[in-house]
Amino acid sequence: MAGILDSVNQRTQLVGQNRLELLLFRLNGSQRYGINVFKVKEVLQCPPLTVLPKLNSVVRGVAHIRGQTISIIDLSRATGGAAIQDLTKAFVIIAEYNRSVQGFLVGSVERIINMNWENILPPPKGAGKFNYLTAVTEVEKELVSILDVEKILDEISPFPTDVSASIIDAAPASIHDKKILVADDSSVARNQVKRAVTSLGIEVDLCKDGKEALNLLKETVKTRPIEEVYSLVISDIEMPEMDGYTLTAAIRSDPALRGLKVILHTSLSGVFNQAMVDKVGANAFIAKFNPDELASAVRESIEN
DSSP states (O other): OHHHHHHHHHHHTTTTTTEEEEEEEESSSSOEEEEEGGGEEEEEEOOOOBOOTTOOTTEEEEEEETTEEEEEEEHHHHTTSOOOOOTTSOEEEEEEETTEEEEEEESEEEEEEEEEGGGOBOOOGGGOTTOOEEEEEEETTEEEEEEOHHHHHHHHSOOOOOOOHHHHHHSOGGGTTOEEEEEOSOHHHHHHHHHHHHTTTOEEEEESSHHHHHHHHHHHTTTSOGGGTOSEEEEOSOOSSSOHHHHHHHHHHOTTTTTSOEEEEESOOSTTHHHHHHHHTOSEEEESOOHHHHHHHHHHHHHO
16 A cells, blocks of 8 residues: 555656656557556566457457456557567557556557656647647657557547437536537547537537647636636646646636636546546546536536
8 A cells, every 4th residue: 555655646746747657669660659657557478369250450359368358459550550460579558548448569668758748749730630649759869659549449449429318408508608628639539528518508619738728718818707708628638738737737826717617537547546636626537438427527517
């Protein structure tokens, strides 16, 4: 227990400092990729895989790990590249996204580095809307790509986005025409949230990261009190340039914004989250992605 608490304390010290730890890995070639360590449960040599009929073509098989049967997704194939060939030399990153555990097959794993979110930048504008990047950064003068895992998972097994009719019918007319601000670096996640929230009759403005969201809020309060424009902010945690924790802390430290309610909505999960949510002053934390749970939380937040 002491070890867990020490780890919580160490990691919560990063909150509000806009920092993260990144696990570096490679797929087939020399290109480096990164994944937030918070999402990683374990890294291991690729175990024997069982191929099942009718699996998606990017799923190389399933593995039995620590009492769980886990799908092993070839990240190279999932992003349009060639399949990783030599499984005896490959690794599997066991990660938790969107309330489920997946295994990501990679060619090699390097090391963990500590970085500032300010150095994690949006993909180049010329990358196009069909790329699988959610961000890029530079390590040792080499480009590191951070993949939009939510997009990859949605292509393999799309998440339901429809809110139950009973929840829509129970929404009071008083929340209609309210407006909320959504910040998320994944286009898939932004659209999921927008669809769930607009089904309640609520208007949505979208931002691709915390910095863009904070700039919009600061511009808004120059002409009108913030509560006359936005009833709520829904923010992802992992975002280039400014993460959701730092965005929340900035809102709470600004007298003109501090009364704004914030829901952190993220694929991150685990023992550290509640301590971080409490530290920065968010009103709620919701794991992605359950449209009914999100819609209910939005309705409750606005009503209260």
